Amino acid sequence: MKDGRLRVVDVAATAGISTQQVRNYLDEGVLPPVERTPSGYRVFTVAHVRALAVLRRMAEGHGWARTREVMLAVHRGDLAAALTALDAGHAELDRERTEIRRVLGAFETVVVSPPVVVPAPRRGARIGEVADLVGVRTSQLRLWEERGLLRPAREPGTSYRLYDAAELRAAQVVALLRRGGYPFEIVTAVLDEMRTSGRPQRVHAELARREQDLHRRSLRRLRASATLYDYLAEIGLAGSGLPG
Known part of the structure; x- marks a missing residue:
């Protein structure tokens, strides 16, 4: 790491996934945008490592489809859409x-x-x-x-x-x-x-x-949601646009 910068291989190593998978996540928008060097190389930081950890914890609790929906909303700053998708996941468990x-x-x-x-x-x-x-x-x-x-x-x-x-x-x-x-x-x-x-x-x-088994899934979903809340607070989105 140099000046807080990370290589894609460093980010991938934190989650035990391939560098291509990190690039795929980035291209899909489920990780924060990256800056590029004058020569066009992507510049990763610890923020991407943190987002990747949240992404994978979310996938464990909510499944990939809903995780993708939530994280896309988060990284475009749309808290309402993220919460709507999140609530839908918890409601599904309640119905089940x-x-x-x-x-x-x-x-x-x-x-x-x-x-x-x-x-x-x-x-x-x-x-x-x-x-x-x-x-x-x-x-x-x-x-x-x-x-x-x-x-x-x-x-x-x-x-x-x-x-x-x-x-x-x-x-x-x-x-x-x-x-x-x-x-x-x-x-x-x-x-x-x-x-x-x-x-x-x-x-x-x-x-x-x-x-x-449903109780166990509910606990995993709760843990994932708690992780997401901490992440929202870290990036300044928790409470965004809400009174108080």
């Missing part, structure tokens, strides 16, 4: 957390108060039989089928709907959750998970694991 909790609640209903499992006839149960077993009208079963919740087979020759044991179970789960007031999107999520993962207890455990 709410969805997981709602589905977990639905599974609690299925696990704690499971429907009575009635074996389907060997040939499969017809729609009227299923309606009687589940306690709904046949029109309700048809509606659930239209929404993709149920997938009965068709009897060869007559095309009558036939529900095997799995579809009868699905019909019972749908009826239980709808009586509990769960919207169709939650019912769909529960059925998809059950068809993929098997028993409700296993699915419940998997959703709980996803919730814990």
